[in-house]
Amino acid sequence: MKPIELAKNVYWVGAIDWLTRDFHGYSTNRGTTYNAYLIIDEKVTLIDTVKKPYRNELMHHIRSIIDPAKIDYIVVNHVEMDHSGSLPEVVKEINPEKIICSKMGQKALLKHFHQEDWPYHVVSPGEELSLGEKTLSFLETRMLHWPDSMFTYVKEDQILFSSDAFGEHLATSERFDDEVNLDVLMHESTKYYANILTLYSPLVKKLLAKVAEMDLPIKMIAPDHGVVWRSHIDKILEAYGRWCVHEGKGNALIIYDTMWDSTRLMAKGIAEGLQEQGIPYKMINLQVNHRSDVMTDVLEASAIILGCPTLNNGMLPRMAGFLMYMRGLRPTNKIGVAFGSYGWSGEAVKLMNKAMTEMKFTICHPGLKVQYVPEETDLTECIQLGNTIGKTLQDFLAGKEINSVEDII
Ligand SMILES: Cc1cc2nc3c(=O)[nH]c(=O)nc-3n(C[C@H](O)[C@H](O)[C@H](O)COP(=O)(O)O)c2cc1C
Ligand SMILES: [Fe+2]
Ligand SMILES: [Fe+2]
Structure with missing residues (x-):
């Protein structure tokens, strides 16, 4: 040799x-x-x-x-x-x-x-x-x-x-x-x-x-x-x-999991709203993306939008596992929002909000829940949420002070 x-x-x-x-x-x-x-x-x-x-x-x-x-x-x-x-x-x-x-x-x-x-x-x-x-x-x-x-x-x-x-x-x-x-x-x-x-x-x-x-x-x-x-x-x-300062590139990640596709439909609505605001985004389904690749995107992202339906009064295990992994790595300097479909009790959104609050993300919306399959009005609300996130992100990037919403669900 x-x-x-x-x-x-x-x-x-x-x-x-x-x-x-x-x-x-x-x-x-x-x-x-x-x-x-x-x-x-x-x-x-x-x-x-x-x-x-x-x-x-x-x-x-x-x-x-x-x-x-x-x-x-x-x-x-x-x-x-x-x-x-x-x-x-x-x-x-x-x-x-x-x-x-x-x-x-x-x-x-x-x-x-x-x-x-x-x-x-x-x-x-x-x-x-x-x-x-x-x-x-x-x-x-x-x-x-x-x-x-x-x-x-x-x-x-x-x-x-x-x-x-x-x-x-x-x-x-x-x-x-x-x-x-x-x-x-x-x-x-x-x-x-x-x-x-x-x-x-x-x-x-x-x-x-x-x-x-x-x-x-x-x-x-x-x-x-x-x-x-x-x-x-x-x-x-x-x-x-x-x-080392976790500087984002002005983009958003929609990180989600779903059982019957309702949460994915919500994710698509949010993406449409982001698009309207000119915010580059990526849809990341945890079923097909490895947590370490997702973390790679998180490091350089400005907004983290988490979506998950409720399963047995909690989150889907892939989302719970991802949050545990991300929380351990402690990314900072991000805007956070949670959403998801549910059937009767709907705890998942609250749990995702809790995890992001603990990570000191700036939570810019109380969180959006839809019961079972979203209908047209729900999807309009998702698009509006995408718009809101987009506008907040523009302010965040312009250095304006954004306060976390008090009344997260
Ligand atoms: C095994 C199982 C357990 C569930 N547990 C709950 C629950 O504890 N609370 C609740 O609100 N919904 C529960 N659901 C209902 C789902 O959250 C609901 O079907 C939701 O629309 C699924 O969204 P998705 O299409 O994004 O998977 C459960 C569904 C399944 C299949
Ligand atoms: Fe090593
Ligand atoms: Fe090492």
């Missing part, structure tokens, strides 16, 4: 996972990669490892460059199993002089692998470590996205090894951002941010400010998933700047 060189004596030695389609509930339609990097210097250093089943691929890549027994240091930027699952076997095989990690990293490693006698070397934020010709420095990125997470920066080559941040799930034979389709890359990066980082956005914002303040020259960002950024660094940093 021809080694992939990022800079002189810095190599990608990770593994490509063409198979995974589900990553703890996130749909990885394009597979993923587990990136690990090898630095050849007086102290040979491996940055991160790979998921357990991919150990052979990692070792094969290392062996094409150097005898693995020559590795002195292993840096663990992040303890999650996709980057550390093969660590016990790799440590056994390599017998490293140091396992370099953050303070929280050591704690997490002990709780994962229960090895008291590994040669842990805890680094503090900003600490530097010379490898000979190259120098590593460490940036603690606690809760981005685990307590143990950190970045490692190689001063001489200006490469930032950014762990899960700036990554994306994308299996590809190419290793650099300028070798793949940029639209696909940005889409997968958006999906990654939406599903992994949205709830840590205030920390992302602080981190971006800190990196800007440090004025760190960055030639490459080398994450633990997907490709290495070298030509579009500005683009991904600019995107993170937008995503």
